[in-house]
Amino acid sequence: MKTYISTIMTVLAAVLLFTSCNDYLNEKPKGKKIPATLADYEAFLRDEYDVHRMDVGQSAYLLNDLYLTNSYASYYPMYAANYNWDTSVDRVYYNNSDEITYYVAYSGINYCNLVIENAPTATEATDAERNEVVAYAKVLRTMHYFLLANYYADTYQSSSAAETLSVPLITSSEVGASYTQVTVKQIYNFMINDLKEAIPYLPDMGTTVLHPGKGAAYAMLARIYLQMMDYTDALEYANKALAINDKLIDWNEFYKANKSVIDSENSAQTSQTPLGFNCVESYNFNYGSSSSGARINNMPQWRAKMFEDGDIYFKCNWKLYTVGSETYYRGITTGTINYNGMRTVEQYLIKAECLARDNQLTEAMNVLNTVRKHTVSTDKYESLTASSVAEAIEYIRREKDNLLIYSIVPFADARRYNAEGIYTHTLSKEKDGKTVTLSPSSYMWTFPFPQGAIENAGNGSITQNVEK
Numbered sequence: 001m002k003t004y005i006s007t008i009m010t011v012l013a014a015v016l017l018f019t020s021c022n023d024y025l026n027e028k029p030k031g032k033k034i035p036a037t038l039a040d041y042e043a044f045l046r047d048e049y050d051v052h053r054m055d056v057g058q059s060a061y062l063l064n065d066l067y068l069t070n071s072y073a074s075y076y077p078m079y080a081a082n083y084n085w086d087t088s089v090d091r092v093y094y095n096n097s098d099e100i101t102y103y104v105a106y107s108g109i110n111y112c113n114l115v116i117e118n119a120p121t122a123t124e125a126t127d128a129e130r131n132e133v134v135a136y137a138k139v140l141r142t143m144h145y146f147l148l149a150n151y152y153a154d155t156y157q158s159s160s161a162a163e164t165l166s167v168p169l170i171t172s173s174e175v176g177a178s179y180t181q182v183t184v185k186q187i188y189n190f191m192i193n194d195l196k197e198a199i200p201y202l203p204d205m206g207t208t209v210l211h212p213g214k215g216a217a218y219a220m221l222a223r224i225y226l227q228m229m230d231y232t233d234a235l236e237y238a239n240k241a242l243a244i245n246d247k248l249i250d251w252n253e254f255y256k257a258n259k260s261v262i263d264s265e266n267s268a269q270t271s272q273t274p275l276g277f278n279c280v281e282s283y284n285f286n287y288g289s290s291s292s293g294a295r296i297n298n299m300p301q302w303r304a305k306m307f308e309d310g311d312i313y314f315k316c317n318w319k320l321y322t323v324g325s326e327t328y329y330r331g332i333t334t335g336t337i338n339y340n341g342m343r344t345v346e347q348y349l350i351k352a353e354c355l356a357r358d359n360q361l362t363e364a365m366n367v368l369n370t371v372r373k374h375t376v377s378t379d380k381y382e383s384l385t386a387s388s389v390a391e392a393i394e395y396i397r398r399e400k401d402n403l404l405i406y407s408i409v410p411f412a413d414a415r416r417y418n419a420e421g422i423y424t425h426t427l428s429k430e431k432d433g434k435t436v437t438l439s440p441s442s443y444m445w446t447f448p449f450p451q452g453a454i455e456n457a458g459n460g461s462i463t464q465n466v467e468k
Contacts, residue, residue, distance in 0.1 A: 038125035041118055042133045044111045046210055048291045051108045051140060054147055054340040055101045055289040058082050058447055059411035060297070062438070064429065066406065067298040067328040084431055085438040090468045096451035100289075101151055103450070105144045106170065112141035114173035128201070135198035139212040142191045142220055143286065143340070145169075146227075147408050149187045151447050153465050155415040156228045161185035165463055179460040188228060195221050204244045209277050212284035212342065215244035219283050219342035222350050223409070227416055235354035238347040245344055247280040248374045251313045255377075262316055262332065270295065271316070273333040281343040288339035288406055296331035297406050302429050304329050307402055310380025314402070339406045345371060346409060349400040356392035361385075364392050371399060393423050415445055443467060 035041055045051055060066035061083040073080040078099060081089035115137040119130050145167070153166040161184040169190060170179045182190070195217050206213040212220075218241035225234035255262060258271040273296065277285060288297075296317050307314040321330035348371050355364035362385075369383045386392035397417070401410045417423045418440035427438040438444060446466045454462050 035118070036123055038119060038122040038130055038133060041115045041122050044115055045133070045136055045140065046208075047111060048210070048287065050104075051111045052210055052285060052341075053104055053108070053287045053289070053291045054144070054408065055104045056147065056151075056340065056406065056408050056411065057289050058099060058101065059151065059408065060406055062444060063410055063414065064300050064303050064427065065297075065410065067300045070326060082444065085427070085436050085442070085444060087442075087444070087468075091444075092448040092451065092464065092466075092468050095448045099447070099450055101447075102148070102453060105148050108144045109141055109170060110173050112137040112144070113171055116141070116171075117173055131201040132203070135201040135217075136206060136211045138194040138198040139202075139217050139220060139284075142194050142224075143212075143342075145187060145191055146220070146224065146412075147340075149184065149191075150227070150408060150412045150415060152449055153184055153187075154446060155412070155419050156184055156188055157419050158229070161188065165465060168460060168462060176459050179458075181460065181462050188224065191224055192221065195224075206284060209282055209285040209341075213244075215241050216283035216342040218244070219347050222347060223342075223412075226350050226353070227412055229416065229420065231354040231357045234350055235358075238350040238354065241283065241342075241347045242344065242351070245281075245283060246348075247344060248348070248371065249274050249279065249281055249345075250374050251316055252374070252378050255312050255316050258316070262319075265319075270332050270334045273335040273337055275333075275337045276335045277338075279338050279343070281345055282338050283342040283344070285336075285338045286340035288337070293334060293336045296333050296337055298331055299329040299405075300429075301328060306398065308376065308398065310377040311375060311402070312377040313375040315377070337406075340408060343404075345403050346400070349396055349403070352396045353393060353400075356386070356389050356396065359389060361387070361389070361392050364396070368392075368396055368399060371403070375399070375403065390423060397423070414440075418445060 035044075057066065058079070061068055061079055062085075064083065068079055068083040073083065077089060078091050078094035080086065081091055081094070116134050119133045119137070122130060148167045154160070154164050164184045165181055166184045166187040167181065168179045169182045169187060170177065199214055199217050202212075202214045202217060204214050206216070218237045222234045222237035222241060225231075225237060254271075254274055261267060261269045261271050274280075279285075299318055301320075304314070304318065317331060317333050318329035319332045321328060348367055352364045352367040352371075355367065365384055365386050372384070373381060384395050386395060397413065400413065404410055414425065417425070421440070424440035426440060428435060430436075443466055448466050448468070449462055449464055454464060
C-alpha cells in the first residue's frame with residue numbers, strides 16, 4: 001500500500017516538488033494519521049490556505065490595479081518592474097525569490113491530486129459520495145491550472161495552441177512523479193475534460209462555499225471557452241451557471257446601510273464586505289494572496305479614473321488616502337473577500353460579451369445594464385446603449401475589469417483581447433515626469449517561471465516561456 005503524507009508534508013511536497021528533497025519527503029511522518037476514510041480526504045478540500053488561495057499579485061501590479069508602495073518597490077525589484085513596465089529588468093533573475101504564484105497553485109493542485117487519486121477507494125462512504133468529492137477536486141484543480149496557464153504561457157490562440165508550450169501538467173500527488181510540460185491546447189483540453197467529467201456527480205451548489213458545485217463548474221467552462229474565443233460555448237455555459245444562481249450584490253443597498261462610514265472623509269472606520277463567505281454572487285469561494293480577512297486592496301489614483309461617474313461600487317470600497325509622500329485609494333471594506341472564486345457577475349458579463357459578438361447589441365446591453373443597476377448610484381444611473389460591437393465591448397470590458405478587479409479575470413481578458421488584436425488597450429501613466437506605456441504586444445504579458453522550478457525540475461523538464 002502506498003504511503004501518504006500528512007497535511008504539512010503534502011504542502012512541502014507541492015512546494016518542493018521540483019527540488020532534490022525526495023528522500024526526506026518520502027519518509028512516513030511519525031505520529032500523524034494516515035487518511036483512509038472519505039471524510040479524511042474531503043477534509044483536504046477544506047484547507048483554505050493551500051487549496052483556496054490564488055495569488056494573482058503580479059498580474060494586478062502589471063495592470064496597475066494594485067497600488068505598489070515605495071517601500072515594496074524598493075524591496076521587490078520584480079514587483080517594481082511589472083508595475084512600472086520596466087523592460088530593463090530581468091524578471092527571470094528576480095523571479096527566483098520574489099514570486100509565489102507558481103508554488104501556491106501547485107500546492108493546491110497537489111491536494112486535489114491526492115483526493116482524486118484516493119477518494120475512489122476511501123472507506124465509510126457510498127460510491128455517490130466518493131464521486132462527489134472527486135468532482136469537487138477536479139473543479140478546484142482546473143481553477144488552479146487556468147491561473148497557471150494564463151500566467152506562465154501565451155494565451156490560447158487556435159492557430160498556435162497545439163505547438164506553444166504551456167505549464168507542467170501534474171496529475172499525481174506522489175513525490176517525484178513524472179510530468180510533462182504540455183502545450184496550450186493540451187492544458188485547455190485537460191481542463192475542459194476535467195470539468196465535464198465532474199459535472200454529472202455535482203449538486204447544483206456545493207456542500208459549502210468551499211465546494212464548487214455544478215454552478216461553479218458551468219461558470220468555469222464559460223470562462224475557459226471565452227478565453228478560447230469560443231463565444232457560442234461560453235454563452236451556453238454562462239446561461240447554465242446563471243440558471244443555478246443569478247443573484248447580484250446591490251451596492252446601492254450596501255451604501256445605504258453603511259453611508260455614515262463611507263461618506264465620512266476623515267474616518268478610519270471600515271465596512272464589512274458583502275464579498276465574503278456568504279456573498280450572494282458566489283458559486284464558490286477562493287482567496288487572493290492571503291487566506292485571512294483584510295482590507296480590499298489599494299488602488300493607484302490613475303486607475304480609479306477608469307470607473308464611470310457615479311459608480312457606487314467604487315465609492316463603497318475605496319477612499320482617497322495620503323500617508324507621507326504617497327497618495328492612493330485605500331480599501332475601506334474588510335473581511336474575507338472572494339477574489340478568485342466563481343461569481344454570478346462574471347457570468348452576466350461573459351453573456352453580455354458573447355451576445356455583443358453575435359451582433360445582438362440590444363440584448364447585450366440589457367444584460368450589462370442589469371449589472372449596472374446594482375453598481376451605479378441610483379441618482380446617476382442611465383441605461384447604456386451601443387451602436388457597434390466595439391462600443392458594446394468597451395462598456396462591458398470596463399465593467400468587468402472593475403467588478404472582477406484583483407482576480408485573474410482582467411488579466412486573462414486583456415491577454416485575450418491582445419491576442420485577438422482588435423479591441424486592445426495600451427496602458428499609459430506618468431512615472432517620474434515621463435510617460436511609460438505597456439503595449440498589447442509586450443512580452444511582459446507572460447510571466448517567467450521561477451528559476452527554482454527551472455533549475456530543480458524534478459522528474460521532468462521545464463522550458464522558460466519568456467526571455468525576461
